[in-house]
Amino acid sequence: MKVLGHRIELLTGLLLHDVTMAGLQELRFPEEKPLLRGQDAAELENSDTFLLAMDTDWKEHDIETPYGLLHVVIRGSPKGNRPAILTYHDVGLNHKLCFNTFFNFEDMQEITKHFVVCHVDAPGQQVGASQFPQGYQFPSMEQLAAMLPSVVQHFGFKYVIGIGVGAGAYVLAKFALIFPDLVEGLVLMNIDPNGKGWIDWAATKLSGLTSTLPDTVLTHLFSQEELVSNTELVQSYRQQIGNVVNQANLQLFWNMYNSRRDLDINRPGTVPNAKTLRCPVMLVVGDNAPAEDGVVECNSKLDPTTTTFLKMADSGGLPQVTQPGKLTEAFKYFLQGMGYMPSASMTRLARSRTASLTSASSVDGSRPQACTHSESSEGLGQVNHTMEVSC
DSSP, rough: OOEEEEEEEEEEETTESSOOOOOOOOOOOOOSSOSSTTTTTHHHHSOOOGGGGGGGGGGGEEEEEEEEEEEEEESSSTTTTTOOOEEEEOOOHHHHHHHHHHSGGGGGGHHHSSSOOOEEEOTTOOTTTTOOOOOOOOHHHHHHHTTTHHHHHTTTTTTTEEETTTTTHHHHHHHHOOGGGGEEEEESSOOOOOOOHHHHHHHHHHHHSEEEEEEEHHHHHHHHHHHTTOOHHHHHHHHHHHHHHHHHHHHHHHHHHHHHOOOOOBTTBBBBBBOOOOOOOOEEEEEETTTHHHHHHHHHHHHHSEEEEEEETOOOOOHHHHHHHHHHHHHHHHHTTTTTOOTOOHHHHHTTOOOBBBOOOEEOOOOOOOOOOOOGGGGGGGEEEEEEEOO
């Protein structure tokens, strides 16, 4: 039996004003086991707060795949036919640096208690990873995507809702294109669907000659304004990227990401036999983020009836770190749009919304169908869901 839930359907150009969220608070969680393998107590004490989490509930796994081992941490167990939430981090980071702030945010607990959560670390990027041997061939972006079905099969997931950032968003999008039946929805932050041209490639090479690897990666992660201001967050990430992530392994991942090809996607109806993501997608980018142009272009290539574009004010290059409250709220509505959590509590954003709400959900845990507009095919190119959130 299906009951109506809520979903924000926001038309292009709609701006949500006066959205007030609880101020960001510094979260500190005790850690009962030494997850920073190979580091002494002094190094652990100096690690930034966002590396610490409620890890006692998490279980670590090394999973065999056709292209090598994947380090995965998981909390919970599959709940009926509900999908798992599967994350993939950006280059320069790992699941802790990328997602701890977001998943430890208080309001996020209301969501995660309903789903099993699975964090995937790209090969060799996890905390304490051993350096790859000389001559190791790092998997291509396509191969990284092809490693994920092994994770799904290992844990017995029927399908997943992916949350990816930057390089991780690209991997998850590729995964959804190759294995569409395994993906029910995607949250893609800072995704760039384009491969690098030779000018970009040359600029990256030049940057590598004149800057340290952490500083080079920071230009990918943060806005120019944040880098010039040299905020505490930028300083923290510079330290963590240099000290926590194996630098040789990171260089391999960085090189492979910058060698990526264009995502083979086109908006339906724009070219014959257009290929695009078939699942609901929420695109997220911060204002003035280095990935802003890429996310806008990706939005233009996706089906507007199943895509929501969220541009977050005052969030910079890492919205999941700087604005976890707003992102949690948007993610909640995204899930409700797919029929999950219909009775989740409403917050300030919900009370201030100025859009129609419509969705369907299933109370028995069976896989619901995402809602779409019922406009005629002639109007598809004119429809879009854009949510701009400001403080």
